[in-house]
Amino acid sequence: MHVFDYDVLVIGSGPSGQKAAIAAAKLDKRVAIVDRRTMIGGVCINTGTIPSKTLREAVLYLTGLSQREMYGQSYRVKDDITVADLAARTQHVIGRQVDVIRNQLSRNRVTLISGVAKFVDPHAVMVDDGNGRPTKVSAEKIIIAAGTRPARPESVEFDERTIVDSDGVINLERVPRSMVVVGAGVIGMEYASMFAALGTRVTVVERRPKMLDFCDQEIVEALKYHLRDLSVTFRFGEEVATVERHQGGTLTTLHSGKRIAADTVMYSAGRQGLADELALDAAGLTGDKRGRIEVDKNFRTAVEHIYAVGDVIGFPALASTSMEQGRLAATHACGEPARAMHELQPIGIYTIPEISFVGKTEDELTDSRTPFEVGVSRYRELARGQIIGDSYGMLKLIVSPRDHKLLGVHIFGTGATELVHIGQTVMGLGGTVDYLVDTVFNYPTLAECYKVAALSAMNKISQVDRLHDEY
Ligand SMILES: Cc1cc2nc3c(=O)[nH]c(=O)nc-3n(C[C@H](O)[C@H](O)[C@H](O)COP(=O)(O)OP(=O)(O)OC[C@H]3O[C@@H](n4cnc5c(N)ncnc54)[C@H](O)[C@@H]3O)c2cc1C
Ligand SMILES: NC(=O)c1ccc[n+]([C@@H]2O[C@H](COP(=O)([O-])OP(=O)(O)OC[C@H]3O[C@@H](n4cnc5c(N)ncnc54)[C@H](O)[C@@H]3O)[C@@H](O)[C@H]2O)c1
Numbered sequence: 001m002h003v004f005d006y007d008v009l010v011i012g013s014g015p016s017g018q019k020a021a022i023a024a025a026k027l028d029k030r031v032a033i034v035d036r037r038t039m040i041g042g043v044c045i046n047t048g049t050i051p052s053k054t055l056r057e058a059v060l061y062l063t064g065l066s067q068r069e070m071y072g073q074s075y076r077v078k079d080d081i082t083v084a085d086l087a088a089r090t091q092h093v094i095g096r097q098v099d100v101i102r103n104q105l106s107r108n109r110v111t112l113i114s115g116v117a118k119f120v121d122p123h124a125v126m127v128d129d130g131n132g133r134p135t136k137v138s139a140e141k142i143i144i145a146a147g148t149r150p151a152r153p154e155s156v157e158f159d160e161r162t163i164v165d166s167d168g169v170i171n172l173e174r175v176p177r178s179m180v181v182v183g184a185g186v187i188g189m190e191y192a193s194m195f196a197a198l199g200t201r202v203t204v205v206e207r208r209p210k211m212l213d214f215c216d217q218e219i220v221e222a223l224k225y226h227l228r229d230l231s232v233t234f235r236f237g238e239e240v241a242t243v244e245r246h247q248g249g250t251l252t253t254l255h256s257g258k259r260i261a262a263d264t265v266m267y268s269a270g271r272q273g274l275a276d277e278l279a280l281d282a283a284g285l286t287g288d289k290r291g292r293i294e295v296d297k298n299f300r301t302a303v304e305h306i307y308a309v310g311d312v313i314g315f316p317a318l319a320s321t322s323m324e325q326g327r328l329a330a331t332h333a334c335g336e337p338a339r340a341m342h343e344l345q346p347i348g349i350y351t352i353p354e355i356s357f358v359g360k361t362e363d364e365l366t367d368s369r370t371p372f373e374v375g376v377s378r379y380r381e382l383a384r385g386q387i388i389g390d391s392y393g394m395l396k397l398i399v400s401p402r403d404h405k406l407l408g409v410h411i412f413g414t415g416a417t418e419l420v421h422i423g424q425t426v427m428g429l430g431g432t433v434d435y436l437v438d439t440v441f442n443y444p445t446l447a448e449c450y451k452v453a454a455l456s457a458m459n460k461i462s463q464v465d466r467l468h469d470e471y
Pocket of ligand 2: 183241
């Protein structure tokens, strides 16, 4: 006779919740996962990562943007791109992904419970699926994977049509002629890129003096150059005071007094954790004012048998890291040995062009007074770069002149988010730039840029070593 309904109950079916549930099921636990019927797969599948990445693919294909180097600046696959054209691809992918997730859960015997969970005691939640008869579900271990929602300031009149957040932007009725993007974080810059590519006149308003300051600044400069070329205007060091809805469009007023008229405003100024909707106090827990939950290195909260993973615990708040947190938390909760997550984690930013990196930036190394040498390879000097018509892409390797270890890899351009894993593997296995110099790459590929950049870094290191030896 079991004391609890389940061994493990997971709240939220986003990337962290799914992986937690499946990891626990693989360890022969009786597992349930709870989420709203319309949100299977979480923010990741329904409103965030997957819709935005699919939309980007549709935009790149339909605008023909990446082919214009070859076929001229007026090249387009479709002249009048409608929201329906874009939505068709997004809906197709979301539908397929939800099917995949349902199937994975069911073949691992994870019970999917529909509804919203709220704690009633430290071992039980009440699940309300809107039918007026909430059900109590208890479990020995509970894993909170509740994620986040877009932050919505009071001073903004959201209407889901002209003034939207990043959830609403995928449901716009038409491609706007002009748009204000508030917040130059990752979400803001990814959507600014997509709408600029569609021909929308985009103005980005960002409170800080610069954007994406965790990235290589040379690459951020290159991105800004590309976006300005697509008619994006940047307003850095400016804060939005109010956003109003009018008959003929929206009016955004900045603290500096500037006023910007636009068809649409997209607010992408951070996200709020959903811990505040879980009645945490019934479990003996508290969230912070941003709706997040504190955890230890094993993702355990202040209450021993309750874990929290994914965006609800804050930084880095990525689908990639959330999945791994879920798996590790479930492994620990089930009493199995779990290794810590590898400290090297790649960042992929799906702007147009895309950015990806792993390891340190030049600025970080300079601040910590760590010597480094840089090797750069440009796609336009690679046969594959010419073939695909990418003349702006680049890869930068940051190398230690002392032991030749790779300290960072920064990529801008086609395939950046895939290519980064080569560098990540070399770094993760403690390899040096000598491996990249000596190794043979397929030709013609973009991966070849690793060898070109490695040779460039080694040439500089050898030159310094020769001078040093002479001395
Ligand atoms: C526009 C956008 C683009 C992004 N692009 C990327 C990207 O390219 N790469 C990347 O790695 N990351 C990206 N992210 C981040 C990524 O989506 C998140 O890091 C990831 O989804 C977090 O996963 P999670 O498991 O914490 O849960 P989420 O995906 O946030 O899902 C949480 C789930 O919990 C459910 N839930 C909440 N409370 C309850 C409750 N009380 N009862 C039942 N269910 C509940 C919600 O309904 C939801 O389904 C993007 C995010 C956004 C918004
Ligand atoms: N490719 C990816 O990995 C990816 C893509 C999208 C989102 N995400 C994740 O989603 C999360 C949320 O992203 P985000 O971009 O919404 O948040 P963010 O916090 O990264 O960026 C918000 C930006 O808005 C600015 N801002 C806030 N209020 C403002 C105001 N009133 N006026 C002007 N500027 C203002 C902030 O200074 C900040 O730069 C992040 O954790 C991110 O990692 C990841």
